[in-house]
Amino acid sequence: MQPEVLKVPIGVESGTSARHPRWEDVPEAEWSDPRWQMTHRLRRLSQLRDVIKLTEDEEAALGADALFRVDITPYFLSLIDGDDPNCPLRRQVIPSSREMEAFDGRLPDANSEVEHEPVRGIIHKYPDRLVMLVTSSCTSYCRYCTRSRFVGDGKQNYGRTDWDEQIRYIRESPQVRDVLITGGDPLSIARNRLAELITELRAIPHVEIIRIGTRAPVFNPFVVDDELCEILEANHPVWLNIHVNHPYELTPELARACSRLSKAGVPLGAQTVLLAGINDSVEVQRRLCTELVRMRVRPYYLYQCDSVAGAGHFRTSVTKGIEIIEGLRGHITGFAVPTYVIDSPGGGGKIPVMPNYLLSLSPERAILRNWAGEVSEYHGPSGYRSGTTPPLRGPKPPRPHPDVLTVSDRLSAPQLETGDEEGAGA
Numbered sequence: 001m002q003p004e005v006l007k008v009p010i011g012v013e014s015g016t017s018a019r020h021p022r023w024e025d026v027p028e029a030e031w032s033d034p035r036w037q038m039t040h041r042l043r044r045l046s047q048l049r050d051v052i053k054l055t056e057d058e059e060a061a062l063g064a065d066a067l068f069r070v071d072i073t074p075y076f077l078s079l080i081d082g083d084d085p086n087c088p089l090r091r092q093v094i095p096s097s098r099e100m101e102a103f104d105g106r107l108p109d110a111n112s113e114v115e116h117e118p119v120r121g122i123i124h125k126y127p128d129r130l131v132m133l134v135t136s137s138c139t140s141y142c143r144y145c146t147r148s149r150f151v152g153d154g155k156q157n158y159g160r161t162d163w164d165e166q167i168r169y170i171r172e173s174p175q176v177r178d179v180l181i182t183g184g185d186p187l188s189i190a191r192n193r194l195a196e197l198i199t200e201l202r203a204i205p206h207v208e209i210i211r212i213g214t215r216a217p218v219f220n221p222f223v224v225d226d227e228l229c230e231i232l233e234a235n236h237p238v239w240l241n242i243h244v245n246h247p248y249e250l251t252p253e254l255a256r257a258c259s260r261l262s263k264a265g266v267p268l269g270a271q272t273v274l275l276a277g278i279n280d281s282v283e284v285q286r287r288l289c290t291e292l293v294r295m296r297v298r299p300y301y302l303y304q305c306d307s308v309a310g311a312g313h314f315r316t317s318v319t320k321g322i323e324i325i326e327g328l329r330g331h332i333t334g335f336a337v338p339t340y341v342i343d344s345p346g347g348g349g350k351i352p353v354m355p356n357y358l359l360s361l362s363p364e365r366a367i368l369r370n371w372a373g374e375v376s377e378y379h380g381p382s383g384y385r386s387g388t389t390p391p392l393r394g395p396k397p398p399r400p401h402p403d404v405l406t407v408s409d410r411l412s413a414p415q416l417e418t419g420d421e422e423g424a425g426a
């Protein structure tokens with residue numbers, strides 16, 4: 001059965017997604033209350049059986065020991081096709097027995113974040129920016145989560161003492177100009193706590209940019225309300241990246257949430273994890289990227305799925321990722337094409353991977369291939385000398401913290417992108 005939601009034009013702000021019959025009678029004021037969605041999440045086999053025709057494999061997985069946490073909002077469950085075991089939204093949140101499989105290269109901490117954690121919850125790999133993990137909780141839980149080593153585990157949650165230490169570390173690190181708040185999902189913590197944290201960060205003079213990485217608007221779009229927008233607007237520049245994987249996630253409710261954020265002056269980006277059998281096709285990615293742009297959300301990163309425990313069956317070949325970028329570049333608006341990256345195991349940072357458009361290169365000549373396969377030649381100047389641009393006037397940026405300089409030196413190999421630190425978390 002095709003879910004009703006697919007009849008709603010994607011990216012259109014008016015209208016509502018269809019609800020599962022189980023929640024048809026819930027008053028609209030409750031349904032669109034983000035707290036109602038959180039308190040009515042489904043997690044147990046007996047609960048999920050009522051709304052989804054579970055397969056034997058899913059039933060077995062839901063009963064497994066040491067299962068990565070399950071918790072799904074009624075809103076997101078209503079988007080799932082309960083009759084189709086291959087529904088791309090269902091496979092992201094309903095466990096399968098393949099989650100328990102071992103595979104070559106499987107790691108508990110795929111990006112070696114723990115090695116770069118000077119203070120609990122601070123991941124500091126690059127000189128001028130860092131990640132601040134503020135919670136282990138999420139709105140719902142993705143089966144491929146790269147931070148499953150602590151995400152979903154209440155015993156590993158962060159609290160005021162951790163946040164104080166994190167803020168102290170940032171305050172004492174004058175080279176940090178960009179802080180990414182993530183987790184877990186930062187929009188799942190109490191609103192007054194989030195406001196406090198953002199305000200404390202904004203009060204640190206050298207923190208220029210605050211970024212938030214979240215998937216909450218996909219699982220519970222009602223979380224984007226006036227109060228949240230006011231908090232963000234009062235602390236600009238605040239950027240927000242939404243983790244979104246499939247066009248079926250782009251509902252009118254999500255479109256409205258994005259519109260509110262845009263009106264509050266928050267630049268929006270999207271990060272997507274490439275997932276086998278879910279979004280590993282040019283057709284799906286083209287639709288996702290073009291619809292995101294219609295919603296004023298710029299596709300930012302397409303992540304190769306990390307080799308994290310539980311996610312082996314979601315990984316694609318790297319060839320597939322390159323094929324997808326080849327199918328996007330030149331075929332859709334340039335800024336709708338995300339950067340395809342592999343987060344290098346061992347903590348080496350994100351490495352951009354792309355089709356080979358540069359066929360040959362010498363100092364004065366480049367042979368190029370365009371998106372349509374046509375070959376051309378670029379002639380460079382014969383007398384070009386590098387290094388003639390005058391240095392900038394004004395104060396020099398602060399020197400990196402010595403501890404970080406060591407890591408930075410290791411990362412400064414030219415093929416590494418010193419871009420951003422999100423990972424597939426949130």
Ligand code: SF4
Pocket residue numbers: 137138139140141142144145146147148151183184185214215216243424425426
């Ligand atoms: S991928 Fe993000 S939203 Fe999903 S479970 Fe992990 S931290 Fe939470």
